[in-house]
Amino acid sequence: MVGLNNSGKSTIVSLLKSDGDRNSEIVPTIGLNIEHFRYQQVLFTMFDMSGQGKNRYLWERYYKNCDGIIFVIDSSDRLRLAVAKEELNLLLQHPDISGRKVPILFLANKMDVREALSSVKIANAFGLEKIKDKPWHIFATSALTGEGLQNGIEWFTEQLSQSDLNN
Amino acid sequence: MSSADRPKEENPWIDAYSDPKADLQTFSTCLTLSDLNADDDHKLVIGDIGNGIQSKLKVFKGTSLTAELPLLTQPTAVKCVHTDRNEPRVAGIIVATGANVLVYRNCRPYFKFSVPPQECSGLEVEIWNEISTSEQLVKVLKDLSMEMGFSNLSSPSQNLLLMSPSHREEYISSKLHCVAKKQMVITCVTTLNKYASSERDVSVVLLATESSQLFIMDPETFTIINEFQLPDVCCNMYATGIYLVEYTLILAMRSGALYSLRIKHLKFITQLMTHTVSLLMVSHKIITANMDSTMSCYNLKGRKYWTINLPDNPLYMTGIPLPNLALHLTAVCFSRANINLYNDSSLVYVIATQEPIHSMVFGKYGQEEHALITIASSGTLDIKLLKRTAQFSNDYKTVQKNYVKPHEIKFLVPKKSKLFLEQSLRERQKCKEMHSWFNHSWTNMKVQVSESYIDALHSANVVQNEALRIIVEVFGLGPRMKIRTVLQNMSQNIMPMNYKVTFIYDAKLYKIHQPVVKVPLMVHGIPYSLETLVTCQTAVAGVVQVVVVSTKVILSATVNMPDSAGILE
Structure with a gap:
């Protein structure tokens, strides 16, 4: 799971993990957090990466062994859409990713914020239609309420099990 | 991404946002970035002059304007400081205008501080x-x-x-x-951390005034805690350090002098040749952008490290600290267009702009660490964010100039001709003989030169005209006078023949009775005296030139004739 800092990655992870022991206070991740959880008989091992500029170089170390990528976008931060796009381009051009058919789930988070952009607008801004060699999907979510997250993770699980079957 | 498929001169900046309709008019001193609401989301505070009609204080968050406050007078400077150490750490906006310092907190007027007026006679x-x-x-x-x-x-x-x-x-x-x-008028304002170097710490406000004073104001109590009398009006200053520990303040005076203030000691640094536009301090070095399109670097003792020519007149200069790259760049914007980034004295990048950038600020904006915010002459607000992968190298080539490094210049060397090849072959084969021959002729030439030098010393042959001595005398007061020319041959070897003495004069003034006097053959050492009569025609004193000629002019002497006016009448 990657995305810029303050986009809501850790909040989404804590939401996915379980409803019971959800952390009330999410602090900015340093380095990365590794989380294990089960969703619909699929065991996830999730690397929740730090999104801070100085820690983003860590992302590419984990590209090699990952089966799927969740890219979280803060849809209310219009200023840094360009930065997120830059990071996505770096990710797609990375040799460990570019040749593989890795499913990418885009989560346009913070849809509850008033000035948030719609998922369609973000897909256009990012030029997602140009990604032809990988399955991808974008969902508008709200990590505070969990809205939209269910659909997103269902699609992601489906994609992962499909690619697992093909192998 | 491998380095091969990367474009060579990759743009290290992401153009995040540009608003051509922002219509902002401000100076770089009225532009600041700060975490106003203590929510880790840095805001942009602008003291907008607004075409000189209505000044406004504007606060931008992300890409949108969140607050707008009217200002009664035009701002001199806008800064953000923490006024207390209470949690949450809400920063106050400080607006210097005229003799007053207005303090805003949470985008509301909070305090008004006036610089104490000066008592008059x-x-x-x-x-x-x-x-x-x-x-x-x-x-x-x-x-x-x-x-x-x-x-x-x-x-x-x-x-x-x-x-x-x-x-x-x-x-x-x-x-x-x-x-x-x-009433005082504040010329420039800067801030200095009071207790610690953290950006969330309380800062003291330094105010320089038109009457050559410097006040240090403590925003915790809104009182002046220190004041200095400066030798001149300070128009630019830069502060580093911590007020209660150690600090250095660099002051640029209106006369062009640079002073430093370190723990209450005012010290003269240097007198600049021109006025500074902008002032910076990067790791104990003072960098000034000057009005004569140069950028200079001095140390605190006034020794100059370097001066470079800028492509244009600089408008403002700001520091771009990049600790993750171990760099501290200097950005300079120019009166025509473009922003140049310098690492020390070498150009590392040129940000091309359509129009001149009037003001700029670099720092944390929103969630982003490295944001460069610029306002162009037309009022366009432009936000650039530094890429995570950005690299700056000192061998940046200006594409516009086609700059070629000296060692890369190729000379037009002609192809080796057949003659050249033969010669070089011969040189290799008969190098010994050639060398001995060269040495022989070299010594030969040296001998010849010395011989002729000694010859010249002995026979010290004086040149013809130097061998003659001439004395010209004028007798009488007019209107009739006599010019006597005495010639003497000083040379033993030469007997001058066929010499004549003649005169160059204004025929309206004088009449010379014997305009050409033949000189007899002159024997060595004997003076020959030749005389001729002159009559004045008018009552004006003039000049007569005596010339000795043979086939060419050999000698000449100029005689100032006496004034014969009184006598003529």
Whole structure:
């Protein structure tokens, strides 16, 4: 799971993990957090990466062994859409990713914020239609309420099990 | 991404946002970035001059304007400081305007601080107290202003003298009981951390005024905690360090002098050749952008490290600290267009812009660490974010100039000809003989030169004209005079023949009876005296040139003739 800092990655992870022991206070991740959880008989091992500029170089170390990528976008931060796009381009051009058919789930988070952009607008801004060699999907979510997250993770699980079957 | 498929000159900046309709008019001193609401989301604070009609204080969050406050007067500087150490750490906005410092917190007016006015001379107070009629008052004040200088008068006196006569009566009656004091005008403002170097710490505010003073204001109590009398009006300053620990303040005076202030010691650094536009300090080095399109670097003792020529007149300079790249760049914006980034004295990148950038600020904006915010001449707000992968190298090539490094210049060397090849072959084969021959002829030439030098010393043959001595004398006061030319041959070897003495003169002034005098053969050492008569024609003193000629002019002498005016009459 990657995305810029303050986009809501850790909040989404804590939401996915379980409803019971959800952390009330999410602090900015340093380095990365590794989380294990089960969703619909699929065991996830999730690397929740730090999104801070100085820690983003860590992302590419984990590209090699990952089966799927969740890219979280803060849809209310219009200023840094360009930065997120830059990071996505770096990710797609990375040799460990570019040749593989890795499913990418885009989560346009913070849809509850008033000035948030719609998922369609973000897909256009990012030029997602140009990604032809990988399955991808974008969902508008709200990590505070969990809205939209269910659909997103269902699609992601489906994609992962499909690619697992093909192998 | 491998390095091969990367474009060579990759743009290290992401153009995140550009708003051509922002219509902002401001100076770099009225532009600042700060975490105003203590939510880790840095805001942009702009003191907008607004076409000079309505000044406004504007606060931008992300890409949108969140607050707008009207300002009554035009701002000199806008800064953000923490005014206390309470949690949450809400920063205050400080607006310097005229003699006042306005403090805003949570985008609401919070405090108004005025720089204490200067007491004026007792004489002026007396004048104001004793004289009540406007005509008399103006007259006496005018005399006083001639005596002390207009700028040393108090503000009411200055206003009165500048006023149209019809308004004066009313002004005097309204101002009759107020004390004559001179209002300060703040020229520049900077901030300095008070306790610790953290950006969330309380900062003291340094205010320089038009009357050559420097005040240090503590925003915790809104009082002046220190003040200094400067030798001149400070128009630019830069502060580093911590006020209560150790600090360095660099002051650029209006006269072009640079001073440093370190723990209460004011010290002269250097006198610049031109005025500074902008001032920075990067790791104990002072960098100045100057009006003569140069950028110079000095140390604190005034030694100059370097000066580079800038492509254009600089408008402003700001530091771009990049600790993750171990760099501290300097960004300079120019009066025509473009922003150049320098690492020390070498150019590392040029940000091409369509129009001149009037103001810029670099720092944390929103969630982003490295944001460069620029406002162009047309009021366009432009936000650039530094890429995570950005690299700056000192061998940046300016594409526009086609700059070629000296060692890369290729000379037009002609192809080796057949003759050249033969010669070089011969040189290799017979190098010994050639060398001995060369040495032989070299010594030969040296001998010849020395011989002829000794010859020249012995026979010290004087040149012809130097061998003649000439003495010219004029006898008489006019109108008739006699010119005697005495010639003497100094050379033993030469016997000058066929020499003549003639005169160059104005025929209107003089008549020379024997214009050409033949010189007999001259024997060595004997003086020959040749005489001719002259008659003055008019009562003007003139000049006669005596020339000795053979086939060419050999010698000449100029004689100032005596004034014969009195005698002619």
